[in-house]
Amino acid sequence: MPNVNVDVGGGDRLALxxxxxxxxxxxxxxxWVIAPGVRIEQTRRRLxxxxxxxxxxxxxxxxxxxxxxxxxxxxxVQLACEWPEMRGRRPSRTVSDPTAVRLKVGHALTVTETxxxxxxxxxxxxxxxxxxDWIPEVHHPIGSGEAVIPDALLYYRHGPDDGNGSMLRAFxxxxxxxxxxxxxxxxxxxxxxLHRYVPTVPGxxxxxxxxxxxxxxxxxxxxxxxxxxxxxxxxxxxKTRIRALRAAARDLAAFSFLHDxxxxxxxxxxxxxxxxxxxxxxxxxxxxxxVAWHS
Numbered sequence: 001m002p003n004v005n006v007d008v009g010g011g012d013r014l015a016l017x018x019x020x021x022x023x024x025x026x027x028x029x030x031x032w033v034i035a036p037g038v039r040i041e042q043t044r045r046r047l048x049x050x051x052x053x054x055x056x057x058x059x060x061x062x063x064x065x066x067x068x069x070x071x072x073x074x075x076x077v078q079l080a081c082e083w084p085e086m087r088g089r090r091p092s093r094t095v096s097d098p099t100a101v102r103l104k105v106g107h108a109l110t111v112t113e114t115x116x117x118x119x120x121x122x123x124x125x126x127x128x129x130x131x132x133d134w135i136p137e138v139h140h141p142i143g144s145g146e147a148v149i150p151d152a153l154l155y156y157r158h159g160p161d162d163g164n165g166s167m168l169r170a171f172x173x174x175x176x177x178x179x180x181x182x183x184x185x186x187x188x189x190x191x192x193x194l195h196r197y198v199p200t201v202p203g204x205x206x207x208x209x210x211x212x213x214x215x216x217x218x219x220x221x222x223x224x225x226x227x228x229x230x231x232x233x234x235x236x237x238x239k240t241r242i243r244a245l246r247a248a249a250r251d252l253a254a255f256s257f258l259h260d261x262x263x264x265x266x267x268x269x270x271x272x273x274x275x276x277x278x279x280x281x282x283x284x285x286x287x288x289x290x291v292a293w294h295s
Contacts, residue, residue: 011035013083015046016055016072018131020080023095024071024105025112032116033131036123055079059098061105069109071101085132092137111136111151111174114229114268118154121275128157128165141215142193153224158294168294169224174268177232181244184228188248188263188284195223195257223257227281227293228265238267245284258285264293 014034019025025033031043047070050056055076061067072080074096080086094100101108115134122129133155140148150171159165171191175184198212216223228245230238242265252258264281274280279290 011046012050014131015043016050016076016080017083017086019056019070019072020077020086020091020095021089021132021135022108022112022115023091023136024069024101024108026109027068027070029109029112029116030070033112033119036120050076057096057098059101059105069101069105071098072096089135107174107176107178110176110231110268111172114172114174114271115152115154117268117271118156118276121277122156124275125277127159127277128161129155140194141199142190142197143199146190146193148190148194154227156294166294169220169222170227170293171224172227172229174229174231175241177230177237177241181241184241185244185248188226188245188252191226191261192252192255192257195261196255223261225262225264225293228263228284229268229271230265231268235267238265239287241265242282242284242287246287249284262293264291266293 011034015030018030018033022033027044027047028040030047031040035043035046047056047058051058054073056070057073058068058070061069072091072095077091077096081089081091118129118134119131121127135153135155136151137149138153140150142148148171151174152172154168154170154172156168156170157165158168173187194216195214197215199215228241230241233241245263245265249258249263263284265284265287266276266281270278270280277292277294279292279295281291281293283289283291
């Protein structure tokens with residue numbers, strides 16, 4: 001087993017935890033996530049040190065100036081998942097496989113870039129969103145062996161830390177236009193199922209004193225809002241995909257899901273230019289509007 005000569009009480013620990021949770025990131029992305037206040041050379045040295053002791057590894061992409069993409073080793077995953085802040089995180093077995101990393105790199109780096117947009121925005125506005133408040137691929141069963149697995153679950157506190165701020169949660173779906181608009185819109189149906197899914201307990205019947213509750217209530221006081229981040233297409237393609245989401249919403253009009261949960265869509269380019277807190281989001285039920293996601 002490698003000799004772990006790392007600063008496990010500080011930046012090295014955060015760097016490893018972020019890579020285990022985010023799956024992969026470029027050097028620049030890691031720098032802005034974990035240590036934006038220092039020179040990027042310090043982040044490079046930190047990652048190199050973690051690689052020397054066998055906790056992380058990297059691939060080099062032949063395009064984009066031979067960009068380096070970092071990911072955790074199997075030993076790094078094993079170590080980090082024992083930490084209290086990582087309890088319950090169980091990345092897939094392929095997260096440490098270089099071939100799997102190469103095959104997933106496009107989507108995964110876009111998800112990380114989306115996380116970075118929210119982190120930077122929170123820092124600018126004095127909101128609270130820490131690196132580990134972005135949790136990819138949280139499994140939510142909906143019955144019959146099926147599940148909803150959002151690209152990320154976001155925890156975000158908007159406003160001052162004096163009791164007057166609001167704690168927000170969001171399911172984030174990052175769409176790179178690799179599937180047709182109808183398949184994207186079908187995700188709304190899956191989230192509607194999650195919203196009303198009540199697991200059955202063998203031998204137990206609901207009563208007035210103990211009614212059956214939707215499964216999501218075990219995790220969240222309110223159902224997280226749903227954010228679709230659109231990439232890989234121009235303005236016309238984004239409008240087409242938002243129209244498909246709107247059509248799916250009309251089909252679900254009879255369900256309380258649409259009344260209880262804000263469902264918004266925005267191009268990633270707008271988030272990167274103006275920040276996620278800007279009024280760049282379009283409600284799928286009324287795309288003519290533009291609102292802030294936390295309004």
